[in-house]
Amino acid sequence: MEWEAPTWVSYAAIWLATLALLLLSLPRRGRKLNLPPGPKPWPIIGNLNLISSLPHKSIHDLSQKYGPIMQLRFGSFPVIVGSSVEMAKTILKIQDVNFAGRPKIAAGKYTTYNYSDITWSPYGPYWRQARKMCIMELFSAKRLESYEYIRKEEMNALLISLCKSSNIPILLKDQLSNVSLNVISRMVLGKKYTDESENSIVTPEEFKKMLDELFLLSGVLNIGDSIPWLDFLDLQGYIKRMKALSKKFDRFLEHVLDEHIERKKGVKDYVAVDMVDVLLQFSEDPSLEVKLERHGIKAFTQDLIAGGTESSAVTVEWAISEILKKPEIFMKATDELDKVIGRERWVEEKDIDNLPYIDAIVKETMRLHPVAPMLVPRLAREDSIISGYDIPKGTRVLVNVWTIGRDPTLWDNPNEFCPERFIGKDIDVKGQDFELLPFGSGRRMCPGYSLGIKVIQSSLANLLHGFTWSLPGDMKKEDLNMDEIFGLSTPRKIPLLTVAEPRLPLSLYSE
Numbered sequence: 001m002e003w004e005a006p007t008w009v010s011y012a013a014i015w016l017a018t019l020a021l022l023l024l025s026l027p028r029r030g031r032k033l034n035l036p037p038g039p040k041p042w043p044i045i046g047n048l049n050l051i052s053s054l055p056h057k058s059i060h061d062l063s064q065k066y067g068p069i070m071q072l073r074f075g076s077f078p079v080i081v082g083s084s085v086e087m088a089k090t091i092l093k094i095q096d097v098n099f100a101g102r103p104k105i106a107a108g109k110y111t112t113y114n115y116s117d118i119t120w121s122p123y124g125p126y127w128r129q130a131r132k133m134c135i136m137e138l139f140s141a142k143r144l145e146s147y148e149y150i151r152k153e154e155m156n157a158l159l160i161s162l163c164k165s166s167n168i169p170i171l172l173k174d175q176l177s178n179v180s181l182n183v184i185s186r187m188v189l190g191k192k193y194t195d196e197s198e199n200s201i202v203t204p205e206e207f208k209k210m211l212d213e214l215f216l217l218s219g220v221l222n223i224g225d226s227i228p229w230l231d232f233l234d235l236q237g238y239i240k241r242m243k244a245l246s247k248k249f250d251r252f253l254e255h256v257l258d259e260h261i262e263r264k265k266g267v268k269d270y271v272a273v274d275m276v277d278v279l280l281q282f283s284e285d286p287s288l289e290v291k292l293e294r295h296g297i298k299a300f301t302q303d304l305i306a307g308g309t310e311s312s313a314v315t316v317e318w319a320i321s322e323i324l325k326k327p328e329i330f331m332k333a334t335d336e337l338d339k340v341i342g343r344e345r346w347v348e349e350k351d352i353d354n355l356p357y358i359d360a361i362v363k364e365t366m367r368l369h370p371v372a373p374m375l376v377p378r379l380a381r382e383d384s385i386i387s388g389y390d391i392p393k394g395t396r397v398l399v400n401v402w403t404i405g406r407d408p409t410l411w412d413n414p415n416e417f418c419p420e421r422f423i424g425k426d427i428d429v430k431g432q433d434f435e436l437l438p439f440g441s442g443r444r445m446c447p448g449y450s451l452g453i454k455v456i457q458s459s460l461a462n463l464l465h466g467f468t469w470s471l472p473g474d475m476k477k478e479d480l481n482m483d484e485i486f487g488l489s490t491p492r493k494i495p496l497l498t499v500a501e502p503r504l505p506l507s508l509y510s511e
Contacts, residue, residue: 033390036080038062038071046073048226054486055221056373056402059083063403069387075226077103079396080386081374083403085410085434088441090386091378091399092434096442101379103396105225107218107488110242111249117299118447119218119307119376126290130300133282134447138275138304144451147187148349154182155458159346159466162500163509169472172320173495176313176459177208183455184308188301189256190274202252213245214302215310219372219487253298276301307448311371312455314491315438318369319361319460320469321496322417325477329419330464333357334503337465343504347461349454358461360419362453366429366438368417371489373402375440401437410435429453466508467500 039062041047050072052058059081063070068084082091091099100123102108108120118134121127137143158179162170181204185192193202202210222238224231234240260280264270272278279300283292323329336357341347352359378397385391406414411421427433430449431441439449446452463469471480483493502509 033392034388035078036069036071036386036389036391037066038073039066041073044075044227046075046077046226048074048221048223051221054484056400056486056490059374059398059400060403060406063400069389071389074221074396075223076228077226077394077396078392079398080391081398081400082386083400084407085404087386088399088401088404088434088437091397092431092437092441095384095386098381098384099378099397100443101381102444103225103377103379105377106222106231106239106242107220110239111214111217111246112302113295113299116293116296117303119303123381123443126296129288129290129292131443131447133279133300137278137282139448139450141450144454150186151183151349151455151458154179154186155462156346157182158459159462160509162463162467163502163506166467166501167499169497169499171495172498173313173317173491174208176316177211177309178204179459180309180313180455181208181211181305184305186274188275188304188308190260190276193252193256201255202248207252210245210248211306211309213241214249214306215489216485216487217242217245219489249302250298253301256301257294257297275304304448307446308451308455310489311446311452312459314371314489315362315365315369315456316459316463317492317496319365320463320498321480321482321492322365322368323361323464324469324471324496324498325480325482326417327477329361329417330469332419333361333464337461341465344508346508347458347465349458352457352461355461356423357419358464359457360422362457362460363422363427363429363436364417364419367405367411367436368415369484369490370401370405370438372438372440373486373490374398374400375437376444376488378444399437399440404435404437463500466502466504468503470499470501472497472499 039047039050042049050058050062051074059072060083062072063081063083068082068087070081070083072079072081082088102115102120102122104115104122105120108115108117112120115121118127118130121130158175162175182192217238220236220238223235224233224239231239256276257280260276264277264280270277272281276297279292279297282288283294283297285292323333336355337347340354341351347355375398378399380391380393380395380397383391383393391397404410408414412418427436429436429438431437431439431445434441439446439452471477481492481494484490485493
C-alpha cells in the first residue's frame with residue numbers, strides 16, 4: 001500500500017482527538033472546586049473579623065446561617081466546620097484517617113516541645129506509638145484500677161477540707177483543682193511535687209496558674225497561626241507568653257525526670273511505680289519504632305498532668321453551678337444517693353453504675369459545657385469530599401460540639417439544664433454516640449477519657465452526697481453569672497463562690 005499525504009479530514013481528526021484529550025484532562029486539573037458555603041472572606045484576614053472572644057459561639061451563629069458544614073478562612077488558611085451529628089460522624093469516624101492530622105500552630109511548637117506530645121504531634125509513626133502506649137499501658141484498665149486508692153484518698157482529703165470550711169464561702173474551682181492535681185501528680189509523678197512540704201520548686205498556686213495559662217494559650221486564635229508572614233511580630237504577645245510558660249514547665253519536668261532516674265540507679269529489675277517510670281522504661285526499649293527521647297517524655301508527662309487536672313475540675317464546677325440554679329435537681333440527686341448509698345458511707349467508683357441520675361447530671365453538664373467546645377483542630381491529610389463538597393488537602397477542620405449540644409432537632413429545650421433527658425437513653429461519652437462527644441471520637445479521641453470520667457463522676461457524686469450547696473450571703477440564683485472564657489478548655493469566667501454545709505454524720509468527715 002502506498003503512503004498517502006494526510007488529507008484535511010485526517011488533520012481535523014487529529015485536532016479533534018487532541019482537543020478531546022485536553023478537555024478530558026482539564027476537569028481533573030482545573031475544575032472549579034465545589035466548596036462548602038460560608039461568608040465571603042476579606043483580603044488578608046479572611047473571616048477573622050467575624051470571630052469574637054468566644055469563637056465557638058461566633059462559629060455557632062454562622063453555622064445557623066450557612067448550615068452544618070461551612071467553610072471559613074482564617075487568614076491564609078481554609079477552615080471547615082462540622083456542626084451536626086452527621087458531619088461529626090463523617091469527619092471523626094467515616095473519614096477519620098484523612099482528618100487525623102493536626103495543624104502546626106504556635107501552641108504545639110512552643111508549649112509541647114515542638115509537637116512532641118500526644119495532642120499536637122502529627123499523624124504518623126510517632127503519634128501511633130504514643131497512642132498505643134496510652135491504651136496498652138498508661139490508661140489500661142489494670143493500671144487505673146491499681147491507682148484507685150490514690151483517687152479515694154485524695155477525695156477523702158477534699159471532703160474533710162470542705163467540712164472544715166463549712167458555712168464559709170469558698171472558691172470551688174480551687175478545691176477541685178487541688179484534688180485533681182494531687183490525684184494526677186501521684187499517678188503520673190509518684191508524689192505531690194507541688195506539695196510545699198516536699199521542698200518543691202513550684203507551689204500549688206503557681207502550678208495551677210501554669211496549667212490555666214497552658215489551656216488558655218493552647219486555644220487562643222493567634223494571628224500568626226492564620227497569617228504566617230505576621231508571625232514574627234507576635235502582635236498579641238501570645239508567643240512571648242508561650243515561651244515563658246515553656247521554660248517554667250521545662251524546669252519543673254527536668255526536676256521530675258532527674259529524681260526518677262536517680263531513684264532507679266542501682267536497682268535491679270526496677271518495677272515502675274508511676275507513669276513517668278513507665279515512660280522511662282519505654283525510652284530504653286530498643287524495639288520501639290521511634291525512639292522516645294527525653295523531650296518526648298517531658299511532653300507526654302505535661303500532657304498527662306494538664307489533661308487529667310483541667311477537664312474534671314471544669315466539668316464539676318459547671319455541674320454545681322447549674323444545680324445551684326435548679327435546686328430541684330439537688331433534691332433528686334440526694335434522694336437517689338440516700339437510697340442507693342445510704343448516709344453512713346461515701347460513694348465509691350463501683351457505685352456509679354447504680355446511680356443513673358448522677359450519671360445523667362454529668363452527661364447533661366458535658367452537653368451544655370463541653371470542656372473543648374470545638375475539640376482540638378484537625379487537618380485534612382488528602383483531598384476529600386463531604387456531602388458533595390470538596391475539602392482540599394491542608395484544610396483545617398473543626399467539629400463544633402457546642403453547637404451539636406444545642407441542636408433543637410436532637411434535644412428538647414436545648415438551652416435548659418435537664419438531666420432527665422438522659423434517663424433511660426443509651427447515650428454514652430465513649431465517642432460512639434455523636435450527639436455527645438466531650439472527649440472527641442476516633443483516632444484522636446482523648447486517650448485518658450476513662451480516667452477523666454471516673455474522677456468527674458465520683459467527685460460530683462461525693463460532693464452532692466456529702467454537702468448541701470448554696471450561694472453566699474443574699475445572692476440569688478438569678479444573680480449567678482454563667483459566662484465562660486475560651487481556651488483549649490472553657491471554664492467559668494467568674495469562678496464559682498459557694499457555701500458547703502455537711503449533710504452526713506460528722507464522723508464521716510474525720511481523718
